Amino acid sequence: MLRFNKIHKTFNKNSDNPLHLYDNLNVQIDPGEFVSIIGANGSGKSTLFNILCGQILADQGDVVFDGEQFNKKKVYERFKKISRVYQDPVAGTSPSLTILENLSLAFDKGKLMNLKRGVHKEKVSDFKALLKTLDLGLEEKMHVKVGQLSGGQRQALSLLMALMNNPKVLLLDEHTAALDPKSSETIMKLTDKMVADREITTLMVTHNLQHALDYGTRLIMFHEGRIIFDVKGTDKKQLTRDDLISLFMEYNDFFVEIV
Amino acid sequence: MFRFIINVIEQGSLYAILSIGVMISYRIVGIADLSVDGTYPLGAVVSAVVILAGGSPWLALVASLIAGALAGCVTGLFHVKLKISSLLSGILVMTGLYSINLMIAGGRSNLSLLNETTLFDTTWLSMFENTTFFPFIETMIIPFYRLIVMVLMVLIIKWLVDWLLNTKLGYLLKVTGDNESLVVALGHDVGKVKIIALALANGLVALSGGVAASVGRYYDISLGTGMVVMGLSSVMLGTLLLRKTRVKLTTMVIVGSIVYRLIVAVAIRMGMDPQYMKLITVVIFVIAIVLNNASFSFSINKKGEPHA
Numbered sequence: 001m002l003r004f005n006k007i008h009k010t011f012n013k014n015s016d017n018p019l020h021l022y023d024n025l026n027v028q029i030d031p032g033e034f035v036s037i038i039g040a041n042g043s044g045k046s047t048l049f050n051i052l053c054g055q056i057l058a059d060q061g062d063v064v065f066d067g068e069q070f071n072k073k074k075v076y077e078r079f080k081k082i083s084r085v086y087q088d089p090v091a092g093t094s095p096s097l098t099i100l101e102n103l104s105l106a107f108d109k110g111k112l113m114n115l116k117r118g119v120h121k122e123k124v125s126d127f128k129a130l131l132k133t134l135d136l137g138l139e140e141k142m143h144v145k146v147g148q149l150s151g152g153q154r155q156a157l158s159l160l161m162a163l164m165n166n167p168k169v170l171l172l173d174e175h176t177a178a179l180d181p182k183s184s185e186t187i188m189k190l191t192d193k194m195v196a197d198r199e200i201t202t203l204m205v206t207h208n209l210q211h212a213l214d215y216g217t218r219l220i221m222f223h224e225g226r227i228i229f230d231v232k233g234t235d236k237k238q239l240t241r242d243d244l245i246s247l248f249m250e251y252n253d254f255f256v257e258i259v
Numbered sequence: 260m261f262r263f264i265i266n267v268i269e270q271g272s273l274y275a276i277l278s279i280g281v282m283i284s285y286r287i288v289g290i291a292d293l294s295v296d297g298t299y300p301l302g303a304v305v306s307a308v309v310i311l312a313g314g315s316p317w318l319a320l321v322a323s324l325i326a327g328a329l330a331g332c333v334t335g336l337f338h339v340k341l342k343i344s345s346l347l348s349g350i351l352v353m354t355g356l357y358s359i360n361l362m363i364a365g366g367r368s369n370l371s372l373l374n375e376t377t378l379f380d381t382t383w384l385s386m387f388e389n390t391t392f393f394p395f396i397e398t399m400i401i402p403f404y405r406l407i408v409m410v411l412m413v414l415i416i417k418w419l420v421d422w423l424l425n426t427k428l429g430y431l432l433k434v435t436g437d438n439e440s441l442v443v444a445l446g447h448d449v450g451k452v453k454i455i456a457l458a459l460a461n462g463l464v465a466l467s468g469g470v471a472a473s474v475g476r477y478y479d480i481s482l483g484t485g486m487v488v489m490g491l492s493s494v495m496l497g498t499l500l501l502r503k504t505r506v507k508l509t510t511m512v513i514v515g516s517i518v519y520r521l522i523v524a525v526a527i528r529m530g531m532d533p534q535y536m537k538l539i540t541v542v543i544f545v546i547a548i549v550l551n552n553a554s555f556s557f558s559i560n561k562k563g564e565p566h567a
Contacts, residue, residue: 080446092444094437097430105430110446115423118430 002029002169002201007051007061009225021047021225025061033232034195034202036212038244039222040251045205048222049171054078066168080110083162084171085155087178092158095147099138099157102146103127106161130160134190152183156190163194170195172204176211184208188215209244223251265406267524271517272409273470274493278516279420279509280463281490286498286508287424288456289436293349293487294334297356298327298461300483302468304363307370307478316378320469327465328458330356335454353483360480368480377473379405405474412470416463417509423459424508432456464490485537488544493519495547502551519543 007025012018021044029035037045050056052063054075063070070078085092093102104120104127105112120127124142131139134156138149146154155175162170172191176184192215195202206212212219219236221229221244229247231239277299284292302323309319330352337348364370376382381404387393400407423429431452434442442449464486472478497515498508526539 074448076443076446076448079444084444091438091440094434094441096437097433101430105427105434105445108427112427112431112445112447113451115426115428118425118427 001031001066002052003027003062003064004048004051005062005064007063008059009047009051009056010059013059022058022061023225025225025227027220027227029201029203031201032199033218034192034216035204035218035220036216037203037205037220037222038207038209038212040248042224043222044225045222046173049084049173049203049205052078052169052171053082053084081168082171083165083167083169084173085158085162085175087174089151089154089158089178092161093146093154096145098143098145099131099149100124100127100142102157102161103130103164106164109165133194134160136186150183152179152187155179155183155187159187159191159194163198163200166198167200170200170202172202172206174205174207177207191215209241213239213241213244221247263524263528265403267520268517269406269409269474270524271513271520272413273467273474274489274520275413275513275516276416276467276470277464277486278490278493278497278512279416280460280467281487282494282508282512283420283432283456283463284460285491286494287432287436288453290338290345290453290457291349291487291491292331292334292457292460293346294330294352294356294457294461295349295464295487295490296483296485297353297360298330298464298483299468299471299486300360300478300480301330301356301363302327302465303472303478303482304360304370304468304480305465306469306472307372308363310372310375310377310472311370316376316380316473319472320378320466323465323469324462327468328462330465331458331461332454334461335450335457338457339450339453349487357480364478364480370478372472372476372478375476377476378470379408379473409470409474413513416466417513420463420509421507428452428455485540488537489519489540492540492544492547495544495551499547499551 004025004027007022009022010018010020025044025048027048037048039045047056051058052070054070054073058071065081094105097105101119104118104123107120107123128139128142131142136153136156138153138157141149146157149157155178159175175191176187179187188211191202191204202216204211204216217236218232219229219239220227228251277295281292281295284290284295305323305326306316306319309322310316314322334345334348334352337343337351338345341348343351361368381401384396384401384404387396424433431442431445431447432455434445435449435452435456439449442452468482471482493516494512495515496519497511497513499515500518501511501514522543523536523539527533527536531539
C-alpha cells in the first residue's frame, strides 16, 4: 500500500510570487490498483510522482510505502522498488547499448555494482519471448543499438525494462504522449496487458481522456493541487467522456486539451 | 628507420596507457577530467621516490596506480559531494597536486633515476647465461627488452579494461555516459559510479606516469603539462581512424596513441623545433575533433532517414 500523508508543497517559497501547490494532500493507493490521473497542466499530477521518487522533497508530510517511511530515502534507493516510464522515449534506455544489453541491465536492476558478466547470454531466449509479446519485431534485433530504434519501439522497450523486475509500483508519466496515434494505442494496450498480468500497482498520468476512461481501475482528477474527483469500480466503468469534459469545464476557464 | 619505428611504438605504448585512462573518463563516462595534468607527474614522482628508496620498480608502479586512484577519488568527491563542476574539480586537483608532487619529491622539482634499477632492467636475464637459448635472449630479447615490456604492459591493461567494460560495473560506467538518469532508475548511485570511474581513469594515468619515470630515467614537475589534451587527441584520433571498423574502443585508443606519436616524431624529424610540440598537439586535437564531428553528423543524417 502506498500513502501520501498530509503533504504540503510550495514552490518559489522565498520569492514574491510563491506557488502553493499542495495544502494537506492525502492519497492512498491500494495494492494492485491501476490509477489514471488527469488534470490540467500545473495541477500537481507530475509533482506527485516527483515527490514519490524523491526528485522533489515535500515541505511537510510523509510518503509511506508498505509501512516504510520513504522521506529520507535517496532517489536511487526508491527506484529499487519503483519503476517509471517518462514521456520522452529517450529517457528509459541507453542508446549506445544494444537491446540485449539494455534488457540485461534491467534484469539486474539494483544489483549492478559488481564485476560479474554484464550480458546474460543464457537469458537470450527468455528476452526474445518477452520482446515477442510486444509484437514489434524487436526479437530479431537483439544486437541492434537502441539509439537506432524508432520512438515507439524505444518506448515499448522502456516499458518492458521498467516491468522486468516486477516493481512494487509502476509510474507512467504521459508515456504515450510523444508517440504517433497508432504507436500510442499499441503502447497503451501493451501497458494494460502487462500490468494486469503481473498485478502491479500502477499510477498513470495522462492527458488523453479516452485512455483515462478505457484503462485502469480508478480515476483521480487534480485541480490546483487538490483532488477534485476520485472514482473506482463500477462508478469508474460508468463514467463517460462527457462527464469528464464537463468536470474540466467546471474548474478550468480554458480547456484546450480535449483529445 | 628501424630504431625510429621502435621508438614510436614505445612512446605510443607509454601514452596509450594514459589515453586508455582518459578514454574511461572522457569517452565512456563523459567527463572531461583535467586532473590528468597533475596525476601523470604524481605517478612519475611516486615511482621515482619508491625506486630511489630502493623499492622494486614494479612495486613503484603499484604505488603510482594507488596514488593516482586516490587523486581521482578526490576529483570525484569534489564533483559529486561538493557539487563543483567536473571541469573545475579537475583544475582544483591538478593545481593542488603541484604542491603535493613537490612535497613527495622532498621539495625538489626534479629527480634523476640514471643510476637506478628501472622497469627495463635486464640483469635478471643473466640467470639464463648457461642455458642453450641464451644466445637467443642476448640477440632477440635484450636489445628490444624495453619494447617488449611496454607492449606487454599495454596489452595486459587493454585486456583488463576490456574485461571490466563487460562486467555489470562496466555497463554502469557506459550508461552513466549515455543516459545518467537511467543509472538512478536502475537503482544505483550515479555519483558513486562517477567517483569509481575517475579513480580508475586517474589510476591508469598515474601508472603511465610511473612508466614514464622508468622510460626517461628522470622525474620533472612539469612532466604533466598538456597531458589531458594529448590523451584526448589520441582518443579522438583513434576513434576517427577506426570508426568504420568493429574493433574495441581500447584498440582504437592504442592505435590513436601510436599514430599520434608517429605524427609528432615525423614532424620533429623533418626539422620542427620540439618547442612547438604542444602546439602540434592542439592542432592534431582540433583537426581530429572537427573531422569526428563532421563524420558524426553525416552518419546521423544517413541513419536518421528510415525513422523520420
